[in-house]
Amino acid sequence: MLLVCGLAFEARIAAGPGVRVVRGPGPLRTARQLDAVLSSGAAAGILSFGCAGALDPALGAGACVVATAVQAGAALVATDPAWTRALLGHLPQAQAGLLAGLDAPLVTRAAKARLWQAGGALAVDMESHAAALAARRHGLPFAACRVVLDPAWRSLPACALAAMREDGGTDIVALLRALAGAPGQIVPLTALALDAWRARRALAGVRACLGPAVVPPR
16 A cells, blocks of 8 residues: 655654555656556556645645645546545545646735636645656556645745755754844744644544555455
8 A cells, every 4th residue: 555745753753563665755756756666567556646736715734625636737546435435434524525736836816716716626736746647647546645734825034045955954054054044034934834833744644544445445
């Protein structure tokens, strides 16, 4: 069973018996790792699991989205219906709907609003579309369960993006350098950190609730 995440803390939460975690961040890294893993053996299915940015303004930090389909460029990849129902059965508080996949972070609230109005996706991340396409290539069941980290109304502070390493970790030196040049970003960065804490806590709760539902029903 493969769980696809973007960040290190997501991978730590996702880990468990019978689960192999594949971590991005981003679609290219995710796709390469999935193809490498699947070329050496079979899997029961692929579940995209982790955090996302909200597109629906009604979703706050910590809200859970279970995808009914993933928008991957021009393609719309439906999730496995039975698996999606099982996830929603374990997560009655979750919102079911479309999840958008992008190759780069969606930084501004204006860009989030445009994407929401264009397609009606509830949230967006950078791994679910790669996971969905890999599942389709390999003929595997696919599902996606994501928790909102940044709400639709927030633009990400530039210092947070400057500090993001290629592997998804945080470059503290780069963060401090960016803050030294723009100390006014401390307030939005603190708000983002608080929402990240809420999302992490919610994601751990989701993982505990899912239990055996991380594996597709037979």
